[in-house]
Amino acid sequence: MNKLLASFGIFAILGFYSCAQKKQISYTERAWVTADSIRKLIKAPEFKKKDFKITDYGAGTDSTVLVTEAFAKAIKACHENGGGRVIVPKGTFLTGAIHLKSNVNLHLEDDAKIKFSRDTKDFLPLVFTRWEGMELMNYSPLIYAYEQENIAITGNGILDGNANNEYWWPWKAKEEYGWKEGMNDQRADNKLLFEQNKQQIDPRKRIYGEGHYLRPAFIQPYLCNNVLISDVKIINAPMWNLNPVLCENVTIANVKIITHGPNNDGCDPESCKNVLIKDCYFDTGDDCIAIKSGRNEDGRRIAKPAENHIIENCEMKDGHGGVVIGSEISGGAKNIFAQNLKMDSPELDRVLRIKTSSLRGGIIENVYLRNIEVGTYKEAAVRCNMFYEAPGDFMPTIRNVVVENMNVKKGGKYGVLVDAYEESPVENLMLINCTIEGVEVPVKANHTKNMVFKNVLINGKKVDTTTDK
Known part of the structure; x- marks a missing residue:
């Protein structure tokens, strides 16, 4: 099991450097095999x-x-x-x-x-x-x-x-x-x-x-x-x-x-390992699920990441975000899986939200969502933000994020919104088999590396490309 998790990042890197459909499917399937292995640890x-x-x-x-x-x-x-x-x-x-x-x-x-x-x-x-x-x-x-x-x-x-x-x-x-x-x-x-x-x-x-x-x-x-x-x-x-x-x-x-x-987040597992959140309903005044690992110096001192989380079969209504990572994420986060979710509210700001800053630091990696049904949301389906709080001296990292089989009936302002540092671009952000309707701006991203769209429709137009910014 440890060997499987240790090799996880290697699979991610190899997967994103290949444009062959067969390898990409193999990569995502491999990630979810890891999720099944994690599930067996949670009793x-x-x-x-x-x-x-x-x-x-x-x-x-x-x-x-x-x-x-x-x-x-x-x-x-x-x-x-x-x-x-x-x-x-x-x-x-x-x-x-x-x-x-x-x-x-x-x-x-x-x-x-x-x-x-x-x-x-x-x-x-x-x-x-x-x-x-x-x-x-x-x-x-x-x-x-x-x-x-x-x-x-x-x-x-x-x-x-x-x-x-x-x-x-x-x-x-x-x-x-x-x-x-x-x-x-x-x-x-x-x-x-x-x-x-x-x-x-x-x-x-x-x-x-x-x-x-x-x-x-x-x-x-x-x-x-x-x-x-x-x-x-x-x-x-x-x-x-x-x-x-x-x-x-x-x-x-x-x-x-x-x-x-105020700050009525639904569930905030913080610096936890092996977490299963399933079959829950969230209608909240803040993030529905927000995965965390400590703020700034405390998070870096304790250095305990959020690790091995599985979220499935949940429903989200109001909230700042459906599945959120951060902002108190200085200890990092890895191996986060979410599947078979329903989200629908004009007061739900985002579907997937990753929020951090150079005051926080930390590495956020290996985040996988699939089979997400969305009626409507307000701001963005996928939001990566490295400027959530004032800047500092600890450059954050966001890498290996995959959203697969997400269907949005009526989106908000953005489909995908990325705001990152030039010296630390969001790496290996991939959307596969996704449909997003009714957004004002399909994609707005300033600094990315290996951002991939495969079989993605936004406002009825195919966005089937690999984009670096």
């Missing part, structure tokens, strides 16, 4: 058949009474007895932060809802976490786990972050999310954390929480192995929804995310 955790119901640990039926302690007691008992399921029965249960432990499956029964407190004190004490790719001590994510293994969140219930234009969202400092002049917001903290990251202050001495305004993620397993999140519906997130960090063997399946607050 959902299993749990003991023993249940621990939160109502047996002090949770009552009054949805206005905080039951954080009942969750903690049930999880502790489950963990100490070898694991199993912590059951959330039918009803609404108000809680502060929930911290999962090894071998615990937090299971929501039908018509169960976990509703999270709006009191920031209920997300203390501080925990070691990440905020937009930077490490710090901050409010706990709503559901959090640190250095645990075999953990899950399952069932057909609802997770309600309880955020809106009065709680959490105004911290973004935008009027459309309830902020007004004179209110506290995240801008000063964001700037301070950015400087602490730049100076590489010990992350455990970057103290936030009370008196600060950096919103927590909804669900964040951190340095965990064997993670499963399935079937739940997630609404009203303070910030990012699903944000596994430095995790390995992650399965996210049949999850439905509907939330339109």
